Amino acid sequence: MALPRPHAIRFVGVGILLFFTAFFFVPIIWLFLAPTKTDGQLLTESPFAFGSLSTLGHTFHRIVTYDGDSLLIWLKNSAIYSFGGTALAVLAAIPAGYGLALTQFIGRRALLSITLVVMIMPATALVLPLFLEINKLGLYGTIWSLILPFGFFPFGVYLAYIYFSSTIPKDLLAAARIDGANEWGVFRHIAVPLARPIIGLVAFFAFAASWNNFFLPFVMTYDNSQYPIQIGLQQLIGSTASFNPANYSAGSSIVVLHRPDLAMAVIIAIAPVLLVFLFAQRTLVAGMLAGATKE
């Protein structure tokens, strides 16, 4: 039986939780309501007021058609870099995790330790050395300058390693080998079919990491036709009147964006990752725990 707590403490506790709920969630609500309003309405109306669907339509149209179809180009680039990187990450990580968990070879423990160190080390620490190397190799400005680094995903290898070591009994593999299956056959016909959940998890984490990455494309791309959406967002800030008024003298021919347009661009930019966050929350949390709490 829990002892009844003093009401005062409970009251303070509820207050603190509500304060942090506002802190974490109000920015999200504001962001999703902003494109339904005009810039003027943003200043005069309640932050939580809904503008109108027709304003939302105009905002959407304005940002999608801004500067030719820049936004669509950035989204296409993001998709190429992220899907390319994710495919490579899965192709490398799933067999590697399997090999580390269920086969024996010289250097296996060393490889596992190096993987852990690189996984824990902030990925950004490698960006400048990577830029210097990619530059030297002559890959600067190509899609490989992003796809290859995105495909190198030690966290995925670790997740796959944990999964294979804890879900596939070694006896099962031994039985298959006695039945005459070779190593590749064992992997292909026993491990891969059982590995669907972990393939999805590794793919999502690799995709989210690539899609949200800013620093790497910031140094590796130099032209509007190459930018992914994260760099595009930064470009849009430069065209947003309230953040860069000096850029726009009266009568300038440059198309000026306003706060609701920028908010719409952010929503479009985060949509793919946010959707997975919303619909696969349970799986993702399980994955985070597997990656973090395995002891």
Next chain:
Amino acid sequence: MVGSSRTAGYCFVALYVALLLLLGIAPVIYAIYLALSNSGGPSASFVDAFNDYRFVPAFEHILEFMALWLVSQTFLVVALVLMLHNLAQRIGAVFRFLFYIPGALAGAASVVVWLFMLDPTASPFGFILHWLGYAQFDNTVAPGNLPAIFAIMAFWTGAGGWIVVMYGALNNIPHELIEAAQIDGSNAFQTALRIKLPLIRKWVVYMLVLSFAGGTQLFVEPTVLGSAALGVGISKYWSPNQLAWFVASEYDNFNEAAAISLVLLVLGLMVAAVLVWRGRLFEVE
């Protein structure tokens, strides 16, 4: 049999090892080579970096940022997760979800969201900014406020994930242990402090160490904030990583850039190595 298994093992890890060598090890070796192959001698790049008038301020900036961020994050994440663990399971799940969602906005998107939040004319938190005496966006993003602003941004995107992880760790505490404490007359506050906190202590240390390593790398936040020209107070070399990129891109000084990035790399590497070999947090059998 063992022989074939060994060969197979090499085949399974081959692609990953190739990527590791090409994109994990080789860039570091090349950066070391670049830093050492300065015409002024092997240490010249590092001397250049340390004597760069922008070097010390950049590290001071991130130290100030990290002091604010690490202290507040440690205290608040622990407090919030202990409070959530006292709520009914379903209500706690709703809060955890709401706190976790900003994690989807990592990168430039979260900085843009906070540009809006820091603009007193449009922000839903405008009343707080006005109360603090900030009437315009450029008042809020004054240079002295930047470490605190970046700390708020980092806390907003990262705290939810840590709360989820630590909540998971708290759920592993045997129910009997908590019940026993309650029977002994411990109230919820005492249980949280004396039983639950010690059991998640290593997670707090883990969070602190990882955040420290990540914090030294600060780049996106000052770079994107700097794109808002009203934030005139922010330079292109506010953080060490920005400085490294600045000397590489503006002066083509790859030697000094390599030296600065190696300093940051060693910081991150030390932290990671200590966690892996001393922390016993990860399963290496």
